[in-house]
Amino acid sequence: xxxxxxxxxxxxxxxxxxxxxxGDDIPECVLDRIVDAMVEGRIKVRVWAKWNPIENVEAYRxxxxxxxxxxxxxxxxxxAKGYWSLHMGAERPVARRPILIKLSQDDxxxxxxxxxxxxxxxxxxPRAEKMAQVVAAMRSEIESGxxxxxxxxxxxxxxxxxxxGVSRDTVRKARKSVLSVxxxxxxxxxxxxxxxxxxxxx
Numbered sequence: 120x121x122x123x124x125x126x127x128x129x130x131x132x133x134x135x136x137x138x139x140x141x142g143d144d145i146p147e148c149v150l151d152r153i154v155d156a157m158v159e160g161r162i163k164v165r166v167w168a169k170w171n172p173i174e175n176v177e178a179y180r181x182x183x184x185x186x187x188x189x190x191x192x193x194x195x196x197x198x199a200k201g202y203w204s205l206h207m208g209a210e211r212p213v214a215r216r217p218i219l220i221k222l223s224q225d226d227x228x229x230x231x232x233x234x235x236x237x238x239x240x241x242x243x244x245p246r247a248e249k250m251a252q253v254v255a256a257m258r259s260e261i262e263s264g265x266x267x268x269x270x271x272x273x274x275x276x277x278x279x280x281x282x283x284g285v286s287r288d289t290v291r292k293a294r295k296s297v298l299s300v301x302x303x304x305x306x307x308x309x310x311x312x313x314x315x316x317x318x319x320x321x
Contacts, residue, residue, distance in 0.1 A: 168215035180206035
């Protein structure tokens with residue numbers, strides 16, 4: 120049985136961003152999805168850090184920061200800019216800056232598999248429930264006039280994720296569902312009552 124393959128951050132981002140031509144920038148949404156999956160534990164992470172001035176050690180358990188953002192990582196050299204909590208032989212985690220981060224290629228492929236490969240599978244579990252809750256909340260806010268569809272379309276994923284308390288991947292999918300053609304009725308107009316009276320008089 121082949122051993123699981125782990126690849127660098129840049130290799131992971133390039134693999135996830137399919138159909139890129141040489142010289143193209145990797146879309147920000149791809150980096151967001153990779154980081155979300157790392158935080159949520161959907162992509163296994165291996166980390167190496169300096170144990171002493173001359174020795175680099177792989178952590179046997181990694182605690183990915185819950186507030187990790189794409190800009191907190193050095194994608195080109197596959198390292199982190201800040202300190203993570205790593206278990207490196209001690210009972211308690213120690214704060215170390217990862218000098219090398221690798222991701223499971225199989226997990227990455229599962230996160231970024233084409234939609235047509237999974238569209239017929241029923242949605243189950245907490246993630247599907249969260250998605251439904253966010254969709255319902257977005258619809259309610261648009262129907263009540265609290266936010267417009269255009270406002271929802273332009274809002275940053277990071278802001279929406281914080282507002283609804285879910286990952287950016289979840290708000291991305293929820294927003295796409297809500298903004299699909301005919302998905303959300305327009306807020307009721309204040310002129311609807313006078314118009315209805317006119318129609319009765321006719």
